[in-house]
Amino acid sequence: MHSDNGNTLSKNGISTTQISSSELKEFADLLEKISGIHLSDSKHYLIGIRLRKILDEFGFKSTKELTNQLGNPTKGHLKELVLDAMTTNETFWFRDGHPYDYFERQLLPQLLGSKIGKARIWSAACSSGQEPYSLAMLISEAYDKNSALTSKPIEIVASDISKQVIDQCKKGSYDKSEVERGLSDQRLNRYFDQISDSEWVVKEELKKFINFKIVNLVDSLTGLGKFDVVFCRNVLIYFSPELKREILKKIHTQLVKGGILILGASEGLSSTEDLFEMVQFESGIVYRAIC
Missing domain, CATH: 3.40.50.150 (Vaccinia Virus protein VP39)
Structure with missing residues (x-):
């Protein structure tokens, strides 16, 4: 869940990354543009949880800064890391039969x-x-x-x-x-x-x-x-x-x-x-x- 004061919490209540609602939407819109993945407002809490490692690794002070960098065509590796973080890869053998x-x-x-x-x-x-x-x-x-x-x-x-x-x-x-x-x-x-x-x-x-x-x-x-x-x-x-x-x-x-x-x-x-x-x-x- 998230609030306009920028405090983002995971489902267990542990603080993750400081992200405002406007930053969440801006990132979600860009994610949908480059990958097709659509995150409804109710799923925006996932952004802070999944991106925290990338924000820390690259020293980004905000998700907005990350979003701006993703628009740079020379940042292909960063884009790969973000897509890896935001996609769910959960399956099993002969699924559904x-x-x-x-x-x-x-x-x-x-x-x-x-x-x-x-x-x-x-x-x-x-x-x-x-x-x-x-x-x-x-x-x-x-x-x-x-x-x-x-x-x-x-x-x-x-x-x-x-x-x-x-x-x-x-x-x-x-x-x-x-x-x-x-x-x-x-x-x-x-x-x-x-x-x-x-x-x-x-x-x-x-x-x-x-x-x-x-x-x-x-x-x-x-x-x-x-x-x-x-x-x-x-x-x-x-x-x-x-x-x-x-x-x-x-x-x-x-x-x-x-x-x-x-x-x-x-x-x-x-x-x-x-x-x-x-x-x-x-x-x-x-x-x-x-x-």
Whole structure:
């Protein structure tokens, strides 16, 4: 919570950073402009909590001073640090279950059976990498069942706005608490090397399926090329309704005709129904590009 006297408190009442309401709004507006992340007034207390380390590290006397520096094109590293601080990277293996079931039972056989050339999948806003690595496991297991399918190449492009997160994804290193969230012992032993009592690293045979990239969904996406399937889950909830529509339009442009979009359980088409048709399956809904 915050007040006009500039005293910002975390939820537990501990004072964090002195930020006025006007500074909070100015920073939040800039954050939305450069990343698309929309923080409502009720979430402004997060700014003081998450930025305190950066303010102290760079010696900024106010959030306004930080905001002014973010507008400087030479301050790319500062921008990366701010985006890392303000984004939430919380996920787990095979999250929600149903989209992976649909991918394994419906989409993957189609891609391996009828696709001409390389099939391409995009894991947008991939966070710490559990989503693309989970998809890669399913592809690897399909190849294990039928070695002839290895002649059908599949590429996963996994992207996030955070350089720090993408660097972590490329390393593929996870601690004990992370590998215990949604990952079976069988898959842990099959796809990871245990480095220590508290660290597991994804094997190279799984990494080969994935091309990690830094991508801001607010920017142009045309350089990514066309995709057969796009997973864009649990990220649109952070954007304004107008920006959601713009991003969905851009994703539609990157899908091949008939390509499949998979959103999070609480996300919808945001007035882009003319671009997608709903496809219902036993446990959920996906969307097919129609034009």
